[in-house]
Amino acid sequence: MSAARSSPLLEVDHVGMTYAVGGLFRRRGVRAVDDVSLRLEAGSPEVLAIIGESGSGKTTLARMILNLATPTAGTIRFRGSDVTAIRSNSERMAFMRQVQPIFQNPFEAFNPLKPIDHYLFVSARRFAGARGRTDFESKADKALHQVGLSLAEVKGRYPHELSGGQLQRIAIARALVSSPSLIVADEPVSMVDASLRMSIVNLFKALRDELGVSIVYITHDLATAYYISNRVLIMQRGNAVESGDARAVLDNPQHPYSILLRSAVLSPDDAGRPRSPADSAIPPLKHSISNAE
Amino acid sequence: MRVAGPSSGAPERVLTVRDLRAYYRTKYFGIRREVRAVDGVSLHVDRNEIYGLAGESSCGKTTLIKTIVRAIRPPLDVVGGSVTFHFAGRDRDIHALSRSELESIRWRHLSYILQGSMNVLNPVRRVRQSFVDFAHRHSGKPMPEFLHQVESHLARVRLEPAALDAYPHELSGGMRQRVTIALATVCRPDFIVADEPTTALDVVVQKDVLGMLREVQQEIRSSMILVTHDIGVHANVTDRLGVMYAGRLVEEGRTVDVIRDPRHPYTSHLVTSLPRIGDVTPKRGLDGAPPNLAAPPTGCRFHPRCPLAMATCHVKPPPMVDVAPGHRVACWVTAPPEEPVTAQ
Numbered sequence: 001m002s003a004a005r006s007s008p009l010l011e012v013d014h015v016g017m018t019y020a021v022g023g024l025f026r027r028r029g030v031r032a033v034d035d036v037s038l039r040l041e042a043g044s045p046e047v048l049a050i051i052g053e054s055g056s057g058k059t060t061l062a063r064m065i066l067n068l069a070t071p072t073a074g075t076i077r078f079r080g081s082d083v084t085a086i087r088s089n090s091e092r093m094a095f096m097r098q099v100q101p102i103f104q105n106p107f108e109a110f111n112p113l114k115p116i117d118h119y120l121f122v123s124a125r126r127f128a129g130a131r132g133r134t135d136f137e138s139k140a141d142k143a144l145h146q147v148g149l150s151l152a153e154v155k156g157r158y159p160h161e162l163s164g165g166q167l168q169r170i171a172i173a174r175a176l177v178s179s180p181s182l183i184v185a186d187e188p189v190s191m192v193d194a195s196l197r198m199s200i201v202n203l204f205k206a207l208r209d210e211l212g213v214s215i216v217y218i219t220h221d222l223a224t225a226y227y228i229s230n231r232v233l234i235m236q237r238g239n240a241v242e243s244g245d246a247r248a249v250l251d252n253p254q255h256p257y258s259i260l261l262r263s264a265v266l267s268p269d270d271a272g273r274p275r276s277p278a279d280s281a282i283p284p285l286k287h288s289i290s291n292a293e
Numbered sequence: 294m295r296v297a298g299p300s301s302g303a304p305e306r307v308l309t310v311r312d313l314r315a316y317y318r319t320k321y322f323g324i325r326r327e328v329r330a331v332d333g334v335s336l337h338v339d340r341n342e343i344y345g346l347a348g349e350s351s352c353g354k355t356t357l358i359k360t361i362v363r364a365i366r367p368p369l370d371v372v373g374g375s376v377t378f379h380f381a382g383r384d385r386d387i388h389a390l391s392r393s394e395l396e397s398i399r400w401r402h403l404s405y406i407l408q409g410s411m412n413v414l415n416p417v418r419r420v421r422q423s424f425v426d427f428a429h430r431h432s433g434k435p436m437p438e439f440l441h442q443v444e445s446h447l448a449r450v451r452l453e454p455a456a457l458d459a460y461p462h463e464l465s466g467g468m469r470q471r472v473t474i475a476l477a478t479v480c481r482p483d484f485i486v487a488d489e490p491t492t493a494l495d496v497v498v499q500k501d502v503l504g505m506l507r508e509v510q511q512e513i514r515s516s517m518i519l520v521t522h523d524i525g526v527h528a529n530v531t532d533r534l535g536v537m538y539a540g541r542l543v544e545e546g547r548t549v550d551v552i553r554d555p556r557h558p559y560t561s562h563l564v565t566s567l568p569r570i571g572d573v574t575p576k577r578g579l580d581g582a583p584p585n586l587a588a589p590p591t592g593c594r595f596h597p598r599c600p601l602a603m604a605t606c607h608v609k610p611p612p613m614v615d616v617a618p619g620h621r622v623a624c625w626v627t628a629p630p631e632e633p634v635t636a637q
Contacts, residue, residue: 053495054466163582164350193349194522195559195598198566199578220495227568227576250570264500266525268567272549 007080009042009214010065010182016073016238017060033057033064034238035074040182042079045212047204049225049246051261052235058218061235062186065216066101067092078182097127100175104187106167110159116167117155119174120144127178143173146211147203165196172203176211183207184216189224201228222265226250234258304339306379307484307516308361311335313374315360328586330356332540333374335613338484338516338533343507345531345548346520347563351583353540354520355408358486361518362405363387363395378403380483400431404477406487408520413473414461420472421457428479446479447472449512450505467498471505478509485510485517492521503530524567528552533619536560539584539594542613546620556622558599593625601626 015036018029036057040048052058063069064076067083076083078099086092103109110116120140124130130139141151147169159167168188175183185204189197205228207213219225225232226246233243234257242255253259312335317328330353338344348354359365361376376387380402390398407413414423424443425436432439444454450471461469470490477485490506491499507530510517519531527534527548534548536557544557555561566576581598584590590597596606605625613621614628622628 053497165578166582193583194524194563195349195566195579195583197578198568198576199580201568202576202578222496223568223570226570227573247573260497262570264496265570266496266500266503266523266529267569268524268528268552268564269569270525271528271552 007042007077008039009079010038010040010216011077011080012036012038012061012065012074013077014074015061015064015071015076017057017064017069018072031238032060033071036061036233036235036238036240037074038233038240038243040214040216042181045208045214046230047208047215047217047228049217049219049229049232050235051219051222051225051232053220053261055237056235057238058235059186062101062184062216062218065182066099066184067095093126097178098180099182099184100178100180102168102171102175102183102185102188105191106164106171107159107191109171110167112159115156115158116162116170117151117157120151120154120170120177123174123177139177140173143176144170146176146207147173148199149173163196164192165200168192168200169203172200172207176207176213179211180213182214182216184218186218187220188217190219190221197224204228222250222261223267234261304342306337307340308336308338308379308518309375309377310337310361311375311377313357313360313376314372315356315365316370316372317356317368318370319368326587329540329589330369330586331360332589334537334540334542335374336535336542336545338518340483340516341511341514342533343510343517343519343531345527345534346518346537347522347524347527347534348537349522349583351586352537353586354522354537355488356540357537358405358488358518358520361387362403362486363390364405378484400428400480400482401433402483404480404482404485406473406477406485406490408488408492412469414469416461418460419457420459420461420464423461423472424457424476424479427476432480443475443479447475449509450475466494467502470494470498470502474502474506474509478513478515481513481515483515485515486520487517488520490519490521491526492523499526500529506530524552524563536563539589540586541594541610541623542621543595543624544620544622545613546617550617550620556616556620556627557595557624558601558627559595593623 015033017033018031020027021030022028050058050061060069064071070084078095083095086095110119117140121136124136124139128139130136137151144150144154149169154170189200192200201224204215208215217229229246231244232246232249234241236257242249242253242258253262312333313331314333315331317330319326334357346354360371365371371388378385378387380398429439447454447456452468452471456464456468491502494502503526531548534551535542535545538559544551544560551560552564555564562579568576579598584594592608593606593611596602603626611623611625612630613623614630616622616628
């Protein structure tokens with residue numbers, strides 16, 4: 001553990017993922033992620049935003065970091081050890097304790113037939129070593145307090161009784177039960193109501209600043225990425241095309257794709273600006289047609 | 294700001310909605326439940342105008358437009374109010390029309406781009422067949438002429454005729470979205486209702502599709518209601534904007550006025566809480582949860598979450614008051630009615 005302390009928290013080293021598609025005779029590979037590298041230092045928690053359109057490989061990269069998919073090239077090291085080399089159950093549990101996911105749609109993340117506290121209790125039992133009812137409840141309550149809820153509000157309730165914002169908070173609380181050092185959040189606010197979105201985003205900020213959790217924030221929303229992240233990585237068709245300090249990259253993007261993304265952001269400040277129907281600097285869709293699948 | 298309609302002067306009203314109430318009513322095992330998804334909405338849309346409807350999920354936006362196009366089925370029921378379209382020189386109350394009259398209006402005069410419209414195309418029919426299924430009988434043209442029209446119309450949304458021979462799964466999300474826009478506009482309707490037409494799309498494709506929607510709308514000179522929760526989209530596309538909260542319209546005005554100078558506390562929260570590139574000031578989310586429409590709060594429905602709420606707000610729902618020409622707000626604090634309230 002002491003040797004691991006000096007190595008980076010997460011090191012993604014020239015990672016690639018090729019999916020095989022087609023039948024037996026017409027097999028071909030689709031490169032979902034191609035030679036992506038990134039690093040999160042231990043001891044300096046930060047929010048790293050991964051930005052890109054759908055099909056750019058963001059989610060595949062997240063799945064590889066979470067060890068839900070095995071990269072076909074390169075290695076991913078968490079605290080110095082290769083995550084794909086995990087074989088035993090105890091190692092896997094130790095890894096999952098440290099690295100926790102938050103998914104896009106809170107309505108789909110929870111089983112509608114199970115009370116929501118079940119998830120918190122299971123996480124407490126498996127990852128936080130809690131034993132016995134009172135221990136479960138105190139661990140769950142502590143995690144819920146970190147996201148601005150309490151067990152009393154949530155206990156025995158089912159997913160349909162809660163709003164999307166509350167569910168997403170509970171999903172975050174569930175991830176916090178094991179006090180992880182890395183959270184991978186895949187589009188965590190895109191399904192949350194506008195009036196609640198900023199409170200979730202602020203929560204991520206608080207997790208970083210107060211609990212020292214590093215966050216990989218996957219999104220296609222440049223504005224929230226600008227708001228919370230320290231660094232950004234912009235992906236296009238599996239490649240990392242631009243990365244660096246979030247404010248610097250988004251204020252002044254260099255790569256043509258980043259510039260295109262930046263220019264496509266529709267800002268509320270555009271109201272009242274004269275507009276012509278064909279004011280978009282977007283090339284005709286033909287290009288994206290041929291590239292889609 | 295915009296080109297005057299063919300009959301310049303006073304704008305021609307295409308849609309008038311008066312005090313519309315639409316509730317979901319269920320009765321299971323003797324338990325009655327009533328969800329007041331649309332509760333007293335009045336609005337109007339002029340010719341060649343894009344009217345935006347904003348609000349968060351479950352505020353009744355989709356129910357409102359379902360009621361406007363009469364795409365209602367139980368348990369949704371129209372309880373009161375009227376929806377009047379002005380097509381081809383005639384006023385028609387859409388809820389009083391017979392089935393055949395309704396069919397003669399649909400697609401020719403009134404078309405509807407559904408939410409999640411990327412997935413509305415029939416997966417086992419080629420796009421060409423979908424066009425025939427949906428629009429041919431409304432077009433009133435012989436088949437070869439209709440297909441020719443479809444092809445030239447597809448060029449307008451920048452799709453190649455080859456797309457007609459594709460199955461929906463062979464097209465990307467953006468292309469499918471274009472196909473549905475082309476479907477909804479091929480008969481050059483007077484009125485288009487678009488429910489979250491770009492929500493599932495990426496930012497780059499979204500901008501493109503919105504530009505196209507506007508382009509087509511300008512070209513065929515129709516009116517449109519555009520529903521989306523994204524204020525950025527409204528700022529770029531719509532002419533007037535209505536903000537809904539818990540089944541009621543809380544603010545309405547020219548999009549510029551509503552976004553630059555929001556009067557209702559909910560609208561101002563929506564606008565100021567949006568993160569923007571180049572702006573790092575802390576933003577706050579709203580406290581509390583969206584209201585349950587089966588048991589909405591008394592008085593002003595926003596009062597439990599409102600930072601400005603006062604005693605009156607808990608008791609009496611605020612009326613819509615004009616704060617500036619064409620800018621209406623329903624709030625006791627920021628728009629107190631001075632004179633007798635205007636009914637409209």
